[in-house]
Amino acid sequence: MRQAPTLPSVLVPLLLPLLLAGCDLGSSSRSGAASTSAGLSGPPRVVLQLGADLPAAVTSRVPALVRQVEARPVDVLAANDPVPPLPAGSLVLSIGDALTARAIVPDADLAGLPAEGFVLRSDAPGGVLRVAARGAPRADRLGSVEAGNAFGAYAALEALGVAFLHPLAPTLPPALDAAPGLDERTSPRWHERGIHLHTMHPTELNHMLQGWGPGGPADAAGWRGLVPEWELFCEWLLANRQNSVEWVLLTAASWEAFADGAERHARLAELVDIGHAWGLRVGADAPLALQQQHSWRLLRRTGDRAQEVAEIEGRVDWLAAAGFDFITTELGFSEFTHPDDTAMLAWLDAFTARAAHHGLDALTKAHISQDQVCKSFVDPLTGGPLNFNFISRLADPRLGVMPHTVQHYALDDPAPTYGNRDFDFMRRFLQEEAGARKVVWFPETAYWVSFDVDVPLFLPVYADRRLHDLRLIASDEDAGRTGRGAHAGAPIDGQMIFSSGWEWGYWLNDVVAARAAWDPHVAAPTHEEALRRALAPVARPFGAAAADLVDLLVRTVDAQRALLIEGRVGGVAPADIEKRNGQAYLQGWESWDEVFSTLARVPNPWLGNAMTQPEKLGMLEMVSPVRLPGPDYPTEVAPLMAEMAATFSALAADYEALAPLAPTHAAPLMDELADAARITALRAVQVHGLYDYVHGRGQPRAWGLARLAEARAALDAAAVIVTRREAAYRVPADRIAAWAPNPTCYRFGYLWTARSLFFWWRDEGKAVDRPWSPAYLNIIDPLDTALGEGFWLPLAAAARQVGQHLGAGAVTDLLAPPASEPVFPQAGLRNRP
Numbered sequence: 001m002r003q004a005p006t007l008p009s010v011l012v013p014l015l016l017p018l019l020l021a022g023c024d025l026g027s028s029s030r031s032g033a034a035s036t037s038a039g040l041s042g043p044p045r046v047v048l049q050l051g052a053d054l055p056a057a058v059t060s061r062v063p064a065l066v067r068q069v070e071a072r073p074v075d076v077l078a079a080n081d082p083v084p085p086l087p088a089g090s091l092v093l094s095i096g097d098a099l100t101a102r103a104i105v106p107d108a109d110l111a112g113l114p115a116e117g118f119v120l121r122s123d124a125p126g127g128v129l130r131v132a133a134r135g136a137p138r139a140d141r142l143g144s145v146e147a148g149n150a151f152g153a154y155a156a157l158e159a160l161g162v163a164f165l166h167p168l169a170p171t172l173p174p175a176l177d178a179a180p181g182l183d184e185r186t187s188p189r190w191h192e193r194g195i196h197l198h199t200m201h202p203t204e205l206n207h208m209l210q211g212w213g214p215g216g217p218a219d220a221a222g223w224r225g226l227v228p229e230w231e232l233f234c235e236w237l238l239a240n241r242q243n244s245v246e247w248v249l250l251t252a253a254s255w256e257a258f259a260d261g262a263e264r265h266a267r268l269a270e271l272v273d274i275g276h277a278w279g280l281r282v283g284a285d286a287p288l289a290l291q292q293q294h295s296w297r298l299l300r301r302t303g304d305r306a307q308e309v310a311e312i313e314g315r316v317d318w319l320a321a322a323g324f325d326f327i328t329t330e331l332g333f334s335e336f337t338h339p340d341d342t343a344m345l346a347w348l349d350a351f352t353a354r355a356a357h358h359g360l361d362a363l364t365k366a367h368i369s370q371d372q373v374c375k376s377f378v379d380p381l382t383g384g385p386l387n388f389n390f391i392s393r394l395a396d397p398r399l400g401v402m403p404h405t406v407q408h409y410a411l412d413d414p415a416p417t418y419g420n421r422d423f424d425f426m427r428r429f430l431q432e433e434a435g436a437r438k439v440v441w442f443p444e445t446a447y448w449v450s451f452d453v454d455v456p457l458f459l460p461v462y463a464d465r466r467l468h469d470l471r472l473i474a475s476d477e478d479a480g481r482t483g484r485g486a487h488a489g490a491p492i493d494g495q496m497i498f499s500s501g502w503e504w505g506y507w508l509n510d511v512v513a514a515r516a517a518w519d520p521h522v523a524a525p526t527h528e529e530a531l532r533r534a535l536a537p538v539a540r541p542f543g544a545a546a547a548d549l550v551d552l553l554v555r556t557v558d559a560q561r562a563l564l565i566e567g568r569v570g571g572v573a574p575a576d577i578e579k580r581n582g583q584a585y586l587q588g589w590e591s592w593d594e595v596f597s598t599l600a601r602v603p604n605p606w607l608g609n610a611m612t613q614p615e616k617l618g619m620l621e622m623v624s625p626v627r628l629p630g631p632d633y634p635t636e637v638a639p640l641m642a643e644m645a646a647t648f649s650a651l652a653a654d655y656e657a658l659a660p661l662a663p664t665h666a667a668p669l670m671d672e673l674a675d676a677a678r679i680t681a682l683r684a685v686q687v688h689g690l691y692d693y694v695h696g697r698g699q700p701r702a703w704g705l706a707r708l709a710e711a712r713a714a715l716d717a718a719a720v721i722v723t724r725r726e727a728a729y730r731v732p733a734d735r736i737a738a739w740a741p742n743p744t745c746y747r748f749g750y751l752w753t754a755r756s757l758f759f760w761w762r763d764e765g766k767a768v769d770r771p772w773s774p775a776y777l778n779i780i781d782p783l784d785t786a787l788g789e790g791f792w793l794p795l796a797a798a799a800r801q802v803g804q805h806l807g808a809g810a811v812t813d814l815l816a817p818p819a820s821e822p823v824f825p826q827a828g829l830r831n832r833p
Helices: 009-022 056-069 099-104 147-159 220-239 253-259 262-277 305-321 341-357 388-394 424-433 461-478 506-516 527-565 591-599 633-661 664-695 701-726 733-737 752-756 758-769 782-787 792-805 809-815 826-831
Strands: 046-050 074-077 091-095 118-123 129-135 138-140 143-145 163-166 169-171 183-186 192-197 244-248 281-285 326-329 361-366 373-378 385-387 399-403 494-499
Touching (some): 046 056, 046 099, 056 074, 056 147, 056 220, 056 262, 091 099, 091 147, 099 129, 129 147, 147 163, 147 220, 163 220, 163 527, 163 664, 169 664, 192 281, 192 506, 220 244, 220 262, 253 262, 262 281, 262 305, 305 341, 326 341, 341 361, 341 373, 341 388, 341 399, 361 388, 373 388, 385 388, 388 424, 399 424, 424 461, 461 527, 494 506, 527 633, 527 664, 664 701, 664 758, 701 752, 701 758, 733 752, 752 758, 758 826, 782 792, 782 809, 792 809
Parallel strands (some): 046 074, 046 091, 091 129, 192 244, 244 281, 281 326, 326 361, 361 399
Antiparallel strands (some): 118 129, 118 183, 138 143, 163 169, 373 385
């Protein structure tokens, strides 16, 4: 037999790079295995092998992301090319219908995998780490979407050390690595999982999602420069196992031509196309007649039913032409006012039918407000009065419903907000509608208006309550409590999270709530254990500090639930939660909060109870000659404030002590949590000091002044933290924290009140100067908020100016916000008393 020629040894080093680049060196490579040899030298490499069955955006993004992390050379192989021999310490990542992925996760292992589920596995033959993921597709109106492969791809990246916590800033490790032996088979509990970006609020993506650039609707180049943030957010959605996204469309008289025009339509269509490239369903929230907060309405002229229907149909057509997959809408003229119920029902049916004509899903929100009852209809289930927010019960069954709750309160918590005592009635509504129509649970991870991130307060209790709600809903489903009649036992369809800003640690709430719709951890023996499991993806990037961070977050959640929601002092809950819960005192209060608080005390036929946050014992109520019903400050409120200040201060110290232990790549996140915890503690200290100062009964004047000094020191310390945090915001701080025009009805970004510490200064001013009018430091434009732009706005602004000139600003200041940004401290406040 003729002997094969041998290569001169001098050629081996020259040919080795070629071999590493893709030569087939044996049967193990042909089967998808990475060949290794004890004599193989050269630097470790990373090899990517992606199947053709991945969403297009994922296919292009994964190599770019890996190269952003890796110092090792990165090669991308065709899906069916064999992997070449690799030195130990190399990595192979194979996703979808690719040779290596099929070898590690064979077709037989995908049998019976539900839609969007995936299998993730790893091994390490010869010291080469191989990670593979394959998944099941999802069918939707656009055809088959390879969602399972996409979710698997990001689960693999997460297992290798990449984290997707803040939606605009992936956390990248120094190198990709994972332990061999991964073996996960998982699928979602609910098939609808999405994020509603509440763009009625001036949050991070608001400009771009309305078609604006930073300079306004005409700033086309600026809009184009913002689009990469949409790509990052779409990636975050996949990484956190979501499949849908929607946002509220806005308009105003000053830019209505753009809002309804071809240029905006093209920009919206481009955003939809990008979402589709990531394998996402993209929806628009387009209210029917609700006109608050610059809503882009489907119906703007009422009176003739045929014309109303034609107008609704025309705007649904406009949205369908932009490529949206679903449209959600809103009931009423506002959260608290509504049209004739027969008209509302006709509009809903016209909207639903036209959406169905285009093959689009149609859904409506069911709000939490009270005191609105249908006059023409009764509840078909009870025969009693029908809550106007539940009028969808009578609508076309193709109309889905989104039962909504507000703020951090769970379905079974005390919830003294929006005229409620709790949200049990919304839980029953959700149970009753399941199976009769599409039901998508619609809770919040931030409320914004005066309540949480705009103070700012760090409230991971949101994450806990959202997990708790989904575990509660899952238990209702498992026990057969969902669905009625022919639909008995039917589950709900999923969850859409109401999201309103991500800085100050609010990304944590969205991560936990989003992933809970995939897995609410119903098998966990206790809720605490479920929470710990839900926090694991949040803590993973923190390395050696991860376990301590989970412990600390669990302790924070427990304290916030006890103090802010349940009002417990020394573990004992009050007999009456009203004005005796911590949230009522740490949240902000602006002028119109006080107006609605006053209106809620007297019956009125216009708004009912329009109070949108928990009531409190006001500082000035304590010294008013008119005694209103409520708690006693020294015995019922002061102990709660003292416990909040002490507890939250101790927790903040623990976050600060943990921060140095975080690895470098996770340090920005840990620093953010520490700053957020500290500013929350400072708010508790400030409020307690101001209340003590104002009450002051039985105490010497020096004691009161010392308490005021402590409150002022807390504000000053908070200002230092705000400045430090702004430098770390993921978008330019002035976009979200400046007093500046934007598409919403607000004159400022969502974190301007945090930048200025507006609520803190207003509380200090009320404590020191004791103004009697709620118009004190008004920053809200009530007419623009309720009615939109119109001739009334300059009239209201002029009335405010005249009122100030005549000394009547205590009344006329309510009509409009100031013409320019307020400056703090206001009017020499720190020179008094």
